[in-house]
Amino acid sequence: MKPICIVGISGKLGQHMTEHALARGYEVTGVCRPESVRKLERFGDRIAVFPGRTDDRAVVEKAMRGCDGVLVVLAPWGVHDYASGTARAALDLAPPKARLVFSCGWHVSRDGKDRFGWKIRAIVRLGSPILRALRLVDLDDQVRAGDLIFASGRDWTLVRGSDLEEGPSEGLPVRARHAHDPVLVRNLMRRTDALFMVAALIDPTLIREAPAITGPG
Numbered sequence: 001m002k003p004i005c006i007v008g009i010s011g012k013l014g015q016h017m018t019e020h021a022l023a024r025g026y027e028v029t030g031v032c033r034p035e036s037v038r039k040l041e042r043f044g045d046r047i048a049v050f051p052g053r054t055d056d057r058a059v060v061e062k063a064m065r066g067c068d069g070v071l072v073v074l075a076p077w078g079v080h081d082y083a084s085g086t087a088r089a090a091l092d093l094a095p096p097k098a099r100l101v102f103s104c105g106w107h108v109s110r111d112g113k114d115r116f117g118w119k120i121r122a123i124v125r126l127g128s129p130i131l132r133a134l135r136l137v138d139l140d141d142q143v144r145a146g147d148l149i150f151a152s153g154r155d156w157t158l159v160r161g162s163d164l165e166e167g168p169s170e171g172l173p174v175r176a177r178h179a180h181d182p183v184l185v186r187n188l189m190r191r192t193d194a195l196f197m198v199a200a201l202i203d204p205t206l207i208r209e210a211p212a213i214t215g216p217g
Helices: 012-023 034-046 057-064 082-093 118-133 139-150 191-200
Strands: 003-007 027-032 047-051 069-073 099-105 156-161 163-165 174-176 188-190 212-214
Touching: 003 012, 003 057, 003 082, 012 027, 012 034, 012 069, 012 191, 027 034, 027 057, 034 047, 047 057, 057 082, 069 082, 082 099, 082 139, 099 139, 099 191, 118 139, 139 156, 156 191, 188 191, 188 212
Parallel strands: 003 027, 003 069, 027 047, 069 099, 099 156, 156 212, 163 188
Antiparallel strands: 174 212
């Protein structure tokens, strides 16, 4: 049984990753804010939870200790570099040989060659300043987190997810290097198919890649 850590384990994505990881026989530890620990009660003693912010370096380092893989949800909450601080903690403090898999939105581009639809462009160009002014979300911080990951020599993957919906699994998402690839035209996937993140832990073709993903169909 290989130990892995899920940083941001209490959110919907984190919980789905936990389900998939346990089903695959992984030993799971996780980091989440103290007020969110109760969301994980259904997992009981099958997981070990370390309460704390995901950018709290001391908590993250303790939770990742001895882990072979780390799954990280880069949430752009607030205006205090939460996503980039989380990425930096994982990159700096994970065990040297750990496999790192991060998640973020489609708007993060590794090479600047992604072409986005009007909806994403509107959210980034118009919505981002408003959300930041309200001190709710900083989409630019996910971009800064991505830049940290791209510059790292670690064995990382940055999974760029499409819009999400609830519902039963549709299977593993499809992927492409750029968000405008015709295979991704659907731009919608089920949250439960976070299985892609767990599967990436053992997929060597995804090392130092930043695939954009969406549901099949």
